[in-house]
Amino acid sequence: MSSIREVAKLAGVSPATxxxxxxxxxxxxxxxxxxxxxxxxxxxxxxxxVARTLFKKSAKTIGLIIPSIRNPYFTQLADFLDALAEQxxxxxxxxxxxxxxxxxxxxxxxxxxxxxxxxIYAAETDVLHESLKSCPIPVVALDTxxxxxxxxxxxxxxxxxxxxxxMEHLLDCGCKSIVCIKGPxxxxxxxxxxxxxxxxxxxxxxxxxxxTCEYDFGEGLAVTETLLERFxxxxxxxxxxxxxxxxxxxxxxxxxxxxxxxxxxxxxDDIDLSTLLSPELTTVRQPxxxxxxxxxxQLIRRDNETEMKKEFMFPVVLIQRETxxxxxxxx
Amino acid sequence: MSSIREVAKLAGVSPATxxxxxxxxxxxxxxxxxxxxxxxxxxxxxxxxVARTLFKKSAKTIGLIIPSIRNPYFTQLADFLDALAEQxxxxxxxxxxxxxxxxxxxxxxxxxxxxxxxxIYAAETDVLHESLKSCPIPVVALDTxxxxxxxxxxxxxxxxxxxxxxMEHLLDCGCKSIVCIKGPxxxxxxxxxxxxxxxxxxxxxxxxxxxTCEYDFGEGLAVTETLLERFxxxxxxxxxxxxxxxxxxxxxxxxxxxxxxxxxxxxxDDIDLSTLLSPELTTVRQPxxxxxxxxxxQLIRRDNETEMKKEFMFPVVLIQRETxxxxxxxx
DNA sequence: CATACATATGAAACGGGTTTCAAACATTGA
DNA sequence: TCAATGTTTGAAACCCGTTTCATATGTATG
Numbered sequence: 210m211s212s213i214r215e216v217a218k219l220a221g222v223s224p225a226t227x228x229x230x231x232x233x234x235x236x237x238x239x240x241x242x243x244x245x246x247x248x249x250x251x252x253x254x255x256x257x258x259v260a261r262t263l264f265k266k267s268a269k270t271i272g273l274i275i276p277s278i279r280n281p282y283f284t285q286l287a288d289f290l291d292a293l294a295e296q297x298x299x300x301x302x303x304x305x306x307x308x309x310x311x312x313x314x315x316x317x318x319x320x321x322x323x324x325x326x327x328x329i330y331a332a333e334t335d336v337l338h339e340s341l342k343s344c345p346i347p348v349v350a351l352d353t354x355x356x357x358x359x360x361x362x363x364x365x366x367x368x369x370x371x372x373x374x375x376m377e378h379l380l381d382c383g384c385k386s387i388v389c390i391k392g393p394x395x396x397x398x399x400x401x402x403x404x405x406x407x408x409x410x411x412x413x414x415x416x417x418x419x420x421t422c423e424y425d426f427g428e429g430l431a432v433t434e435t436l437l438e439r440f441x442x443x444x445x446x447x448x449x450x451x452x453x454x455x456x457x458x459x460x461x462x463x464x465x466x467x468x469x470x471x472x473x474x475x476x477x478d479d480i481d482l483s484t485l486l487s488p489e490l491t492t493v494r495q496p497x498x499x500x501x502x503x504x505x506x507q508l509i510r511r512d513n514e515t516e517m518k519k520e521f522m523f524p525v526v527l528i529q530r531e532t533x534x535x536x537x538x539x540x
Numbered sequence: 541m542s543s544i545r546e547v548a549k550l551a552g553v554s555p556a557t558x559x560x561x562x563x564x565x566x567x568x569x570x571x572x573x574x575x576x577x578x579x580x581x582x583x584x585x586x587x588x589x590v591a592r593t594l595f596k597k598s599a600k601t602i603g604l605i606i607p608s609i610r611n612p613y614f615t616q617l618a619d620f621l622d623a624l625a626e627q628x629x630x631x632x633x634x635x636x637x638x639x640x641x642x643x644x645x646x647x648x649x650x651x652x653x654x655x656x657x658x659x660i661y662a663a664e665t666d667v668l669h670e671s672l673k674s675c676p677i678p679v680v681a682l683d684t685x686x687x688x689x690x691x692x693x694x695x696x697x698x699x700x701x702x703x704x705x706x707m708e709h710l711l712d713c714g715c716k717s718i719v720c721i722k723g724p725x726x727x728x729x730x731x732x733x734x735x736x737x738x739x740x741x742x743x744x745x746x747x748x749x750x751x752t753c754e755y756d757f758g759e760g761l762a763v764t765e766t767l768l769e770r771f772x773x774x775x776x777x778x779x780x781x782x783x784x785x786x787x788x789x790x791x792x793x794x795x796x797x798x799x800x801x802x803x804x805x806x807x808x809d810d811i812d813l814s815t816l817l818s819p820e821l822t823t824v825r826q827p828x829x830x831x832x833x834x835x836x837x838q839l840i841r842r843d844n845e846t847e848m849k850k851e852f853m854f855p856v857v858l859i860q861r862e863t864x865x866x867x868x869x870x871x
Numbered sequence: 872c873a874t875a876c877a878t879a880t881g882a883a884a885c886g887g888g889t890t891t892c893a894a895a896c897a898t899t900g901a
Numbered sequence: 902t903c904a905a906t907g908t909t910t911g912a913a914a915c916c917c918g919t920t921t922c923a924t925a926t927g928t929a930t931g
Contacts, residue, residue, distance in 0.1 A: 543918085544917065544918055545918095555917085555919090556921095559919055559920085562918090563918095565919085565920085587917085587918065589918095591919085592919075594917080594918080595917085596918090
């Protein structure tokens with residue numbers, strides 16, 4: 210409630226001096242410093258961050274734009290980023306925008322209007338709003354790939370390779386009829402994964418068998434039902450992420466279809482939950498923490514940066530667990 | 541980048557007129573209005589929310605303080621609250637504080653300094669910081685109970701009754717040796733649940749058998765191992781929440797202990813995940829959406845409020861699914 | 872046509888920390 | 902002792918959208 214001017218009056222100094230004491234921006238004679246500190250303590254003075262932000266034109270805030278706060282993948286990402294932001298003296302501000310372009314536009318605009326210092330863009334729509342192009346604060350794409358005019362850096366994993374690894378693993382494990390549950394095709398990672406599936410099918414002379422699904426438990430269940438009806442011979446499922454894989458497992462279990470004996474299953478992302486499923490989920494892991502670190506670094510330590518567009522692709526690794534048959538030594 | 545003064549100059553009017561056009565706070569002659577709108581469009585002007593907040597002393601923001609963004613229970617809550625805030629023209633600002641009192645204090649202070657309009661407090665520690673008492677913005681406790689000097693309203697569910705229902709259900713289903721996995725005892729809901737367990741044990745002349753666990757997958761696994769060692773005769777588990785229940789199931793499954801045939805299991809909260817487990821989790825549901833609505837309402841529509849302390853206890857309901865044996869008609 | 876009243880509009884103050892600038896004071900060296 | 906350099910400090914400007922207040926213009930009534 211109290212302002213710096215009240216504190217100043219109480220301490221018998223100018224507001225400028227109080228500011229200098231608080232921020233250590235200049236020397237203040239010890240005797241006055243003491244008086245100021247006493248006045249601050251006495252009035253429970255908390256400097257108004259809004260006024261500070263207005264002048265400094267920096268809210269010390271990084272915005273994170275994600276499609277869903279209910280999706281554990283993004284929640285895990287947000288947790289990493291939150292910790293990293295805090296370590297660097299920033300706040301993370303979450304924007305939950307679904308796949309609604311209008312909400313995305315609004316989020317960016319709000320961040321700009323709030324003097325945020327950067328945006329990590331982890332959502333995706335088919336229409337990328339112009340507001341990203343002319344965005345006066347730096348934008349880093351995470352878990353997706355945007356062209357240079359939209360983002361100053363892109364951080365993503367080798368989704369294509371991930372799906373290849375998964376496909377080859379399913380084939381190694383003896384699958385003859387693999388169905389791909391495609392993710393939303395406006396999502397970069399989902400497109401890459403599907404492309405790998407398609408390419409492997411093509412190389413091996415297999416027929417493409419796909420269904421499409423949003424990243425959502427409910428839809429995952431429904432789509433799996435459809436899948437079983439449309440492709441009764443299925444013996445392998447490549448799911449677009451772990452959420453959908455877990456939903457698929459649920460349906461298989463209900464139908465008393467044994468996993469991995471009758472149908473083998475691979476997910477993507479290696480979310481915490483994937484080891485909690487029984488049987489544990491075979492999945493493709495991306496180095497989420499390292500990707501989060503890179504994203505934050507691109508926004509915060511942009512000192513000696515070359516102006517060129519930066520792309521960072523991280524390697525993925527297949528984590529064999531219990532929804533596929535073991536291969537190799539333990540066969 | 542452009543300011544209201546630049547827009548004003550371009551339109552040949554004063555900043556006040558631009559402000560009036562943007563906010564519709566006063567009549568502006570159509571011809572000038574047009575010029576202003578044109579100038580806004582031409583300069584891509586976005587009003588600086590920070591300056592607005594500074595003057596209005598309101599950021600149109602509600603803070604939400606939660607212990608963990610990784611816990612789906614809080615994530616679901618945040619999702620509801622986010623939607624509600626938006627509907628009412630507010631932003632939700634998330635603070636992930638764990639059980640660290642210092643982080644909680646910092647979160648409250650930051651919200652005050654940012655001119656937030658209210659706080660929903662859903663975290664909990666053993667030390668409640670003084671900063672809550674003298675907090676100049678309204679605080680509502682959600683999923684917990686604070687004394688009147690700390691919060692202007694408390695919204696929680698009948699946790700005690702929930703645990704009683706769960707216990708009675710387990711007993712009805714034939715359990716003779718029920719172990720309670722207690723949650724962190726500084727958490728109100730965890731205390732209530734334990735008390736109900738204790739009371740039922742007492743009433744029925746059963747020995748108390750408890751272990752304690754944080755709300756965390758990893759700890760849930762470890763604690764379940766301990767439990768099986770300490771209480772080998774266990775045939776029923778009352779878990780402090782669904783996360784822990786799911787962890788417990790995982791261990792039981794690994795050990796080839798049949799659920800519900802050998803051990804029956806009840807969780808709490810009915811998170812989305814609980815139907816995704818196979819078998820589906822029997823749990824106690826609280827009306828989360830309604831509770832979120834009540835919390836938001838208490839902060840936003842506090843017009844004709846009586847100054848008295850408000851407590852709202854919501855009813856809970858037992859959701860019988862597959863981790864307990866059916867009773868009643870389907871026995 | 873003059874008085875009264877409503878409407879439109881800009882200048883200026885405001886909110887509250889921060890920073891610049893210059894004045895005031897202290898210290899060092901000649 | 903005086904000039905020169907360094908240090909401390911407060912007044913005032915600044916960030917920028919909003920609002921007040923007074924002026925100016927227009928309309929309605931007598």
